[in-house]
Amino acid sequence: MSLASESTDLAPALPGDLPYAEPSMAGVDDYLALMKPRVMSLVVFTALVGLMVAPGHFHPVLAFFALLCIAVGAGAAGALNMWYDADIDAVMSRTAARPVPAGRVQPGEALAFGMTLAVGSVVFLGLMVNWLAAGLLAFTIAFYAVIYTMWLKRWTPQNIVIGGAAGAFPPMIGFAAATGGIGLESILLFLIIFFWTPPHFWALGLLRADEYARAGVPMLPVVAGIAETRRQILIYSLVLAPVGMSPWLLGYAGLAYGIVAIAGGALMVALAWQLRGAPTGASPAGVAAAKRLFAYSILYLFVLFAVLLIEQVLGLRQFGAISIGVLS
Amino acid sequence: MNPPISEQPGIVLTEEQKRRRRARSLAIALSLGALVLLVYIVTVVKLGPGVLNRPL
Numbered sequence: 001m002s003l004a005s006e007s008t009d010l011a012p013a014l015p016g017d018l019p020y021a022e023p024s025m026a027g028v029d030d031y032l033a034l035m036k037p038r039v040m041s042l043v044v045f046t047a048l049v050g051l052m053v054a055p056g057h058f059h060p061v062l063a064f065f066a067l068l069c070i071a072v073g074a075g076a077a078g079a080l081n082m083w084y085d086a087d088i089d090a091v092m093s094r095t096a097a098r099p100v101p102a103g104r105v106q107p108g109e110a111l112a113f114g115m116t117l118a119v120g121s122v123v124f125l126g127l128m129v130n131w132l133a134a135g136l137l138a139f140t141i142a143f144y145a146v147i148y149t150m151w152l153k154r155w156t157p158q159n160i161v162i163g164g165a166a167g168a169f170p171p172m173i174g175f176a177a178a179t180g181g182i183g184l185e186s187i188l189l190f191l192i193i194f195f196w197t198p199p200h201f202w203a204l205g206l207l208r209a210d211e212y213a214r215a216g217v218p219m220l221p222v223v224a225g226i227a228e229t230r231r232q233i234l235i236y237s238l239v240l241a242p243v244g245m246s247p248w249l250l251g252y253a254g255l256a257y258g259i260v261a262i263a264g265g266a267l268m269v270a271l272a273w274q275l276r277g278a279p280t281g282a283s284p285a286g287v288a289a290a291k292r293l294f295a296y297s298i299l300y301l302f303v304l305f306a307v308l309l310i311e312q313v314l315g316l317r318q319f320g321a322i323s324i325g326v327l328s
Numbered sequence: 329m330n331p332p333i334s335e336q337p338g339i340v341l342t343e344e345q346k347r348r349r350r351a352r353s354l355a356i357a358l359s360l361g362a363l364v365l366l367v368y369i370v371t372v373v374k375l376g377p378g379v380l381n382r383p384l
């Protein structure tokens with residue numbers, strides 16, 4: 001039996017599901033949307049930084065190919081997520097227009113597309129670059145599509161804390177592609193994204209708590225309330241700030257990075273503190289503080305990684321210069 | 329009484345469905361072409377001068 005016809009039995013049913021496959025109305029742009037291009041761009045950027053800060057020389061063509069495989073792998077994870085989560089996406093205004101809940105792409109098409117890209121990206125990364133990077137990419141796709149999407153997201157308010165690891169792996173994959181190993185540097189980059197994810201997504205969760213509740217997703221604001229979510233955001237921000245500084249503190253990044261990490265981390269904590277002190281309920285001040293933190297968190301992560309990249313390109317960095325043993 | 333299945337028209341695509349299928353087919357063709365070209369280039373880069381060093 002084909003993957004397409006089986007898919008509706010594997011994923012939660014959508015309202016109005018048909019027992020047969022209609023001729024596809026999917027356009028090329030719908031397939032591109034399945035790959036979550038905005039998430040993909042962040043993945044490519046962080047993987048590029050992981051790849052660039054790695055010690056040693058990596059041929060630009062191989063680097064481009066590795067990044068392409070990582071991008072396609074991220075797209076595959078996005079497509080598999082959209083296939084499985086179509087029932088949740090259908091009841092949330094932010095996601096209701098996605099190709100599967102909108103009916104432009106059949107669930108089976110999304111599943112087949114995601115699986116094809118996942119296998120293709122992993123196999124080509126393994127054959128052309130190295131199998132450690134390919135293994136990490138395969139683990140990341142499986143972690144996001146199975147552990148996070150199918151299990152954690154619908155089961156625990158810690159979903160995005162644990163699931164955040166999937167978003168934190170790309171720089172490690174980039175580093176592994178370039179070196180064939182996992183250095184302490186790439187672990188630091190992993191930790192930065194890992195501890196950045198909860199305050200970032202919970203700020204969004206605070207703004208969309210009603211929709212998550214309607215969709216039955218146990219996000220922290222839905223389960224534990226606004227006050228507890230704000231407290232957790234502050235705690236994670238307090239952890240994130242020193243973790244963000246760690247590449248500089250451990251001698252892997254230059255002074256420019258250190259200054260940006262200190263200032264950026266302090267502002268992150270300040271905004272989380274401001275959010276914690278805002279009136280609870282649907283107060284405009286609370287909403288504004290959550291929006292501010294959400295927007296700033298994106299800028300914070302982007303600037304941290306951009307400065308690492310600039311230091312590397314300009315030769316100002318110490319990243320990799322005193323590499324603590326690449327663990328092959 | 330319905331005509332035999334072999335004589336039924338089956339699924340007839342609308343013009344819009346045909347147009348979208350053509351666009352998807354073209355995108356697949358271009359993607360496969362790009363992949364072939366990329367794999368060729370990467371192979372040459374990986375093997376370098378060794379690409380000529382093989383038993384005949």
